[in-house]
Amino acid sequence: MEQWLKDDERLDYLLAENLRIIQSPSVFSFSLDAVLLSRFVQIPKSKGHIVDLCSGNGVIPLFLSARTKAKITGVELQPRLHDMATRSIAYNKLEHQIEMKLGDVKDVPKTLGIEKYDAVTCNPPYFLAHELSEKNTSEHYAIARHEIHLTLEQAVEASSRLLKQGGKAAFVHRPGRLLDIVTAMRANRLEPKRIQFVYPKRGKEANTLLIEAIKDGKPDLKILPPLYVYEDNNEYTPEVRALLYGDEN
Numbered sequence: 001m002e003q004w005l006k007d008d009e010r011l012d013y014l015l016a017e018n019l020r021i022i023q024s025p026s027v028f029s030f031s032l033d034a035v036l037l038s039r040f041v042q043i044p045k046s047k048g049h050i051v052d053l054c055s056g057n058g059v060i061p062l063f064l065s066a067r068t069k070a071k072i073t074g075v076e077l078q079p080r081l082h083d084m085a086t087r088s089i090a091y092n093k094l095e096h097q098i099e100m101k102l103g104d105v106k107d108v109p110k111t112l113g114i115e116k117y118d119a120v121t122c123n124p125p126y127f128l129a130h131e132l133s134e135k136n137t138s139e140h141y142a143i144a145r146h147e148i149h150l151t152l153e154q155a156v157e158a159s160s161r162l163l164k165q166g167g168k169a170a171f172v173h174r175p176g177r178l179l180d181i182v183t184a185m186r187a188n189r190l191e192p193k194r195i196q197f198v199y200p201k202r203g204k205e206a207n208t209l210l211i212e213a214i215k216d217g218k219p220d221l222k223i224l225p226p227l228y229v230y231e232d233n234n235e236y237t238p239e240v241r242a243l244l245y246g247d248e249n
Helices: 032-040 059-065 079-091 105-112 139-145 152-162 175-187 238-245
Strands: 010-014 019-023 049-053 071-076 098-102 117-122 163-173 190-199 208-215
Touching (some): 032 163, 032 208, 032 238, 059 098, 105 152, 163 175
Antiparallel strands (some): 163 208
16 A cells, blocks of 8 residues: 555545545645536546546546546646646556646647547636635645636636537536636637536535536526535535445445
8 A cells, every 4th residue: 555655645535436546635635526527527428538627636537437438638737746646547547548647737738639629627726816825835735726827717728729619618616706717618619508506505605616618519508406515414415425425225
């Protein structure tokens, strides 16, 4: 086990997928948002090629590998996170399906190829650079969470350039950026088709937004039923338990 881990890293379970992932409390650990996005996006089941931007420790490619046989390429800017992702892929013996690229999302269309891909997923930095606070002491977390190296608009533009006509781009973000996301998508030939709002509990405001667009699609937006994360007793709802732990029946 130790041969796979460095420093304060640990090997966590992805229970629903029966996989393991390398995480670190000081460098990077995935959140529920990654789980939600990986289940929300519509992807080809067997053929095709998917790109995951802002991959972090490779969690979304790992989640997606349980849903499809398509090739998956993850893109991560930070060498430390790229290294964690690469080791997780090797640990799960998924090198034949998942490949990690170290690089800047803004440069990815040039390096990976324009209009070649069937789907793009992205869990981008949520917060504007000027919102960076002293509380985010880890450089790794600061870059992952704040638009220091990548803005929302740049992520949307890169996604569109990667996608074939008819390809799908799916993002997870904060509801407050909905109009920014839609504006950026439509400016880059991406037509929003599916939106789902995620709420911490019933009666609370939504705190997460899932949105999927089709490149050169026709306008026709569907608002999916709301997803609630916790019951009033602070336990996961059945829907979220199924996402995290699989079918327990």
